[in-house]
Amino acid sequence: MVMTNLVIVESPAKAKTIEKYLGADFTVRSSYGHIRDIQKKGMGIDLANGFEPTYEISPDKKKTVTELRKLSKAADTVWLATDEDREGEAIAWHLAEALNLDVKTTKRIVFHEITKPAIQAAIASPRTVDMDLVEAQQARRLLDRIVGFELSPVLWKKIRTGLSAGRVQSVAVRLIVERELEIEAFQSDFVYRLQGVLDLLDAQGKPCGQLQVKRTAAFDSEAEAMAFLQATSSARLTVQSLEEKPAKKSPKAPFTTSTLQQEASSKLGFSVKQTMVIAQRLYESGKITYMRTDSVNLSEVALAQAKQVITQDYGPQYSLTRRYKTKQADAQEAHEAIRPTDFGVSEVMGERNEQRLYQLIWRRAIASQMAEAQLKRTTVDIAIDTLPGDKLTAKGEVVVFDGFLKVYNLDTDDEEGGLLPPMHIGQPLALGELVSRQSFSRPPARYNEAALVRTLEEMGIGRPSTYAPTIDTVQQRGYVVKEDREGTPREYRQLTLNAQGVQTQTLTEMAGTEKNKLFPTDIAGIVTKFLVAHFGDILDYSFTAKVESEFDEIAKGKVTWQGMLDNFYQKFHPKVLAAEDVSREDAGQARPLGNDPKTGKPMFVKIGRFGPYVQLGDGENDEKPVFASLMPGQKMDTLKLEEALELFKLPRLVGQMPETFEATAVDGTLFKAEKGQDIIAKQGPFGPYLEYGPKVYAPIKGYSPLAITLEESVMLIEAKIVADAEKIVRVxxxxxxxxxxxxxxxxxxxxxxxxxxxxxxxxxxxxxxxxxxxxxxxxxxxxxxRGRAGAKKAPAKKAETTPEKAPVKKTPAKKAPAKKPAAAKKAPAKKAST
Structure with a gap:
């Protein structure tokens, strides 16, 4: 059969789903994502000629392009069916260019969901490639290439080889670094908060119920808390006031990309990247609508379908049609929120996490079209006759009508309890137990991935398609680590009033425990400080948001992409040239700590290939400096001279192996530690370790190499020997x-x-x-x-070498591009090389 229609999409999964909805005269093929990009050699952008880019077909896509060319020549009609956002529009344009199609006549179709009606509707109303959207995406790609290409070599020369910088990436790192500085500068304070239990008494003075109460205001000191409890111990307690009033809770809007990432993180424990990968699979299999969107709108078809499902499954009283409006004036990535393609399907088959994410999307979308939850809130004030100006308070909340809560429970910070027992004004109460606990103020919370996405969105930095790659990039580049960190023990005071009187206690809690939080590395702080000092506008939050708005203007056809880039480059490039005069010390690579009290030699903390380290001596008079790596948890910015001196106590002889310990692997290999062998604690580029023989090591985890005992060392060594023997399963x-x-x-x-x-x-x-x-x-x-040549050398030695020359061709300063008139709109370059 002669093929008459060729439909090209990005992914094989999407192709497989779409093919089911088209007739036998349609062939669907995948481009497997982007097929072209700016050439790898050099910048790939002609700065002196209107920022014309040179594109090349990716090496791994040449076979795909060859096949698509063959199919496109045999087809009567080619349909470009890539995603509906700017990225998808750009892929469609690159396909047209690479396949030698006429971009002005080639049919372009988009659909918000992969369902039969949506596909058929798209086929019935094709359009051509929207060049405004293409140019907006191209402007983003070129600007980011220019920033990264010119900034990264500056970092290589002034700080450390291999570093990278990016327009959005560096701003995201700055947010995390500045939050860490806020936390380090935070001075904790404390107050005493009071809560407890009182017994309601009936007419005979017998208990008839309990109230959970608290004092709304906190005490500034233990003395104030003690005075309150002592006065209350002999007080007459009565119900002073009783107030009941109706309340309601409304559902949230359906998911956008960022709110889905945030909710999947808090409710399902997913990373931002994991959420997008799973959502992509759900979209490509036709289960949800397009997942890169900043719109909260639902189509009229979706609203009608949701109303039908709610009325049928829960009753008409649960249905309330809502039309949400996107608050962001620049929302542009899609026309509808993330929702199920069929509201009648509440659960799907497939991998467990796909099921969990789908159910979250279904619940949020269906709840947005349900009635408010009706509540009754009760507030009771308890009078204390010995403290006329003070009171205790009890609060309760009862759900009268569950409404949307039937399918979607909100996480709230409400402190109200449940149903309060019956009571009346003047009713007496008896003391149960009141506890006043010392409560410490907390520093600003560190970002997790979801919180960082929320902040980027609120500041207008990035777009739905950029959040996940940005957060992934800053971790891959070593600027940020996501990890759990244990807290530290902290004492607190607690005062308890009960029938036995007032007791005081000093208790211990773990403070500062973190889970899945984003921490900046030392190099992140150094790079951010340097970039803010010399490229402040690039890292300025409002500037980055303004650039996003300019991309939007290009997408609307109001601004030319060449003009936008020219305006940016004329201000940016001179700063790159000026940064050449900045010394490595000024760039933040070295920080003096003071002089060694024994030798008088200067001490510095620096950053090297393997991380931060301390240098003793400046290398003058042909005297070789001495080096020591920082311990885990130590930071360059906060390291003190006394702490640095401790590092030079390593290597440290812990003691000698008391008895020979050995273990044999299945292949007969013997792993052992000999009796009388020296056990030496050392610090290496990858952390502290124990050396107990020639090239025999055991990592130190959970202990300090400066304080670990012989018994603890033997335990770690024996565990390492057993682990080495058990590693060989079969030979x-x-x-x-x-x-x-x-x-x-x-x-x-x-x-x-x-x-x-x-x-x-x-x-x-x-x-x-x-x-x-x-x-x-x-x-x-x-x-x-892994690593580089010479990676086994001491980190300090390597840190002193001159960074290798950047493998890029520097753009001559004289060739600044000429400004284009505002009306001179030019299509993206057609320099495709196969």
Whole structure:
């Protein structure tokens, strides 16, 4: 059969879903994402000629492009069906260019959901590629390339080789760094808060119920809290006032990209990247609408369908149609919020996390079209006759009509309890127990991924499609780490009043525990400080948001992309040239700590390839400096001279191995520590460790190398010996192939080629044949190269070397682009090379 229609989409999963809804004369193929990008060699942008970019087909996409060209020539009609945002529009344009299609006549179709009606409606009303959207995306890509290409070499020369900078990436890092500085500068204070339980008494003076009460105002000191409790201990307590009033709770709008990322983080524990990957799969399989959107609007078809489902499943009293409006004036990525394509489907088949995320989306969308929850809130004030100007308060909340809460519970900070017992004004109460606890003020909260997304969105930085890649990039580049950190013990005072009188206690709590929070690394602080000092406008929050608005203006056809880039570059490039005169010390690489009291030599804290370190001596008079790496948890900005001096106490002889300890692996390899062997605590580029023989090491975890005892060291060494022996699960005699135990379970390893191959969790590694292991190793990818040449050298030595020359061709300063007239609108360059 002769093919008459070729539909091109980005992903195979999307192609598979769409193909089900089209006839036999339609062939659907995937481009597997972007097929072209700015050429890798050099900047790839002609700065002197209107910022014309040179595009090239990605090496891994040449085969795909060849196939698509062949199919497009055989087709009567080619339909470009990439996503409906700017990124999708750009992919459509690149496809037209690479396949030699006429962009002015080639049919372009978009759809917000992958359903049969949506696909058929798109086919019935095609358009052409929107060049305004293409140019807006191209402007973003070119500006980010220029910033990264010119800024990164500056960082290599002035701070450390291999660093990177980016317009949005660096601003996100700045947010995290500045939050950390706020936390470090925070001075904690405390108050005493009071809460407890009182017994309601009936006419006979017998208990007939309990009230959870609190004092709204806190005490400034323990003395004030003690005075209150002592006065209350002999007081007559009565119900002073009783107020009941109706209240209501309204549902939130359906999900946008950012609110989905935030809610999936808090309710499901997903990372931002994980949320988008799963949402992409749900979209491509036709289960939800497009997941990159900043709109909260729902279509009329969706509103009608939601009303039908709610009325049918819960009753007409639960239905309330709402039309939400997006608050952001510049919302542009899509026309509808994230919702199920079929409200009648509350659960889907598939992988567990797909089911969980789908249910979250369904609940949020269906709840947005349901009635408010009707509540009754009760407030009771308790009079204290010995303290006429004071009172205790009890609050309760009862759901009269659950409304949207039937399907979607909100996480609230409401302190109200449930239903309060019946009572009347003047009713007496008896003391149960009142507790006044010392409560410390908290510093600003560190960002987690969801909170950072919320902040970026509120500040107008980035767009729905950029949040996840930005957060992933700052972690991949080593500027930010996401991790859990244990708190530190902290004492607090507690005063308790009960029938036995007032008791005081000093108790201990863990303060500062963090889970899945974003922490800046030392290099993030140094780079941010340098960039703010010399490229303040690039890292300025309002400037970054303004740039996003300019992209929006390009998308609307009001501004030319060349004019926007020219205006930016004329201000940016001179600052790059000026930064050449900044010394490495001024760039923040070295910070003097003072002089060693014993030798008088100067001490500095610096940043090296393996992280921050301390240098003793300045290298003058041919005297070689001495170096020491910082301990985990120590920071360059806060390190003191006394702490730095402690670092030079390593290596430290802990003691000698009291008894020989050994363990034998399945291949007969003997792992052991000899009696009388020296145990030395050291600090390396990857953390502290114990050395207990030639090239025999055990990492120190949970202890300080400066304070670890002999008994603790022996325990760690023995654990390491056992772990090394247990790592070898199986060997194949006469070969270099073995099965080892890794972090995620057994795997196949070749000790010569260093290649590894996976073993499924359902497989028994003892049943695998040698031939099967060899076959899997042959099919396994080549091992990734780690580190760089000379990575085994001492970090301090490497830190002193001159950074390698940036592998880029510097743009001559004289070739600043000429300004274009505002009306001179030019289509993106057509320099495609195959």
């Amino acid at each position: 194949f005699p006469g070969s270099d192939v073995s099965i080892l135990k890794g972090r995620w379970g057994p795997y196949i390893a070749d000790t010569v080629t260093k290649k590894n191959a996976k073993i499924a969790k359902t497989e028994d590694p003892m049943e695998l044949t040698f031939e099967e292991c060899v076959k899997r190793l042959e099919e396994a990818p080549e091992p990734k190269k």
